[in-house]
Amino acid sequence: MPQTPPVTFEKDITRDLLSPLFQTGKKYYFMLAFLIAVALYVVGVWGYQLYAGIGVVGKNRPSFWGFYITSFVFWIGISHAGTLISAILRVVQAEWRRPITRCAEAITTFALICGSLFPIIHLGRAWKFMWFVPYPNSRYLWPNFQSPLMWDFMAINTYLTGSVTYLYLPMIPDLALVRDKSTGWRRSVYSVLALGWRGTEREWLRLEKAISIMAILIIPVAVSVHTIVSWDFAMTIMPMWHSTIFGPYFVTGAIFSGIAALLLAMTVIRKTLHLEKYLLPVHFDNLGKLLLTMSLLWFYFTFAEYMTTWYGNEAAEMPVFWAKVSGPYAPLFWAMVVCNFIIPFPILAIRRLRTIGGMAVASLFILVGMWLERFLIIVPTLINPYLPYNYGFYRPSWVEVSIALGTFGIFTLLYFLFIKFSPIISVWEIEEGRHLAEAGASHEPAVGASLSNHVSAHLPGNV
């Protein structure tokens, strides 16, 4: 090995990025108490639903699905922010990914947790949800592997497992760092979590390899998850659900809303944790351009979908089409177009408007718009079935509204706790980036070797 002088973690990086773990202000506890109250409220409302019967929701015949499935699709969509974006940026070795990856991956994990609650909350008999699990039993009763809901169950479990692994792997060196900086019970907890990381050359090489394998594996998994979610609709024969473009349409929408969520989270984190030195305008700007691309793609898909439906003029589809475009759902439909395209497009396309604040506003609109999009895909089809005698209407009950809104609180709560658990910006990856930048483009060493030489030398615990 060529001998290179050991580089130490710069004091300020460690201090800046680790300080939220060790210092907690009054404001944090106040917010935490509020978020826990929200979470308890959601649990309470769900308990009421279980006790009183699923009838306390606003669903009916023919609108058998409503806010719960909308929220499910929405949250699974948000989950595409993290893992997918982080994985793509890692695979193409985009340097600007470094401060973004961890807060993106955390969004994935927590959004998936929120999203996967909904199919269970939505069940008529939620206490039987384990019948989705293919476990051996004396009656040879298996789940139905033909059902798109079964594929959902499999895909989401795979994605959750993969995402947690993918979040955890790059966290190991940072967990070791926290271990070595802390004392008492915290030290013992982090000792376990750091898996005995010592920062040897071999460990770095293996970690680097494991991260690249996961980054490549997780991309097809992420794409498949939202494709399968879209198949909950596309596999049916219902008007305006049975559409071949739903797979890519949903994946596009998912990445679209995911980036918006990521931008919003980054804005908040940057402000509240004072990370202006790490989350630079260039990071926001790059993500903003990505968001612009997705907004255009979303518009293209939406246009293609509605244009072909309208031109095809099929008897069963037209009532659904008109219900959305000029009927009872027209205000929501046009609000969706405004939120997803009319407002974000100029903000993101004009450089002068593409500021951090501007993009946060655009992202907020996009999140509202994408929620509406999911709702408008689900409900208008259901209330306009084939036989006109059965046309209906859907109005959510307070139970559904509480739980749908409450999961935003649960998501924020998980994120809040995570900020205290791990540095929200990967310390070692920032450090690695800085080193690579210093090494310059003249001679580029293999990533693994450079890491083992430099980062391992200074990581606490390496003797």
Place this chain on the structure above:
Amino acid sequence: MPQWGMTIDLDRCTGCEACVVACHAENNIPTVGDEQAARGRAQHWIRIERYFEGEFPDVRAKFRPVLCQQCDAAPCEPVCPVNATYHSPEGLNVQVYNRCVGTRFCANNCPYTVRFFTWFDPEWPSPLDEQLNPDVSIRTSGIMEKCTFCVQRIRRARDTAKDEERDLQDGDVQPACAQACPAQAIVFGDLSDPDSKVSRLANSRRGFRLLEELGTRPRVIYLKEAGE
């Protein structure tokens, strides 16, 4: 093995809804009350769809009794994640109440909108609870239900035939709706027996199936109104 099927003669149907009442009594279908009914939760395994044709004063009301069409290629079956709905060898589209977890996916994929969800535990104020049919299970909150072609009557008829040491004959099985229909518009029987009444009617030139273009292959055959 019999292949159960039904014909409904629209020429005979007067829209009196006797079939609806008979079905409620036979299958322990609860009445949900006006408030729930207004929210779209009324349960009628068979219903009379009423459509109007023409402009006032030349208006004609058309009646169409609609129940589960017991499709041979039923869209509701493959989508159930726990196999709570499946196809019996006799062509019935069977709903297993005990197995249903209430995803309501089946109801969403039914083009005839004939599946009903039990939103609350049913209640029968006394003494109505004493008239429940002991052959039919009560469905609790959170599960899907629908027309069974009166499967309990099919079973009973088969048992009776066995006791009398004979084969099932045409007319042995009559669902509640067919039995109650004063105009005898509804005929039930074995479609695999070419001599059965239902087979002969099903082959009538007036015969058609609901939303035939979807390819669901229903077991309920409607007979068009002829005298126009």
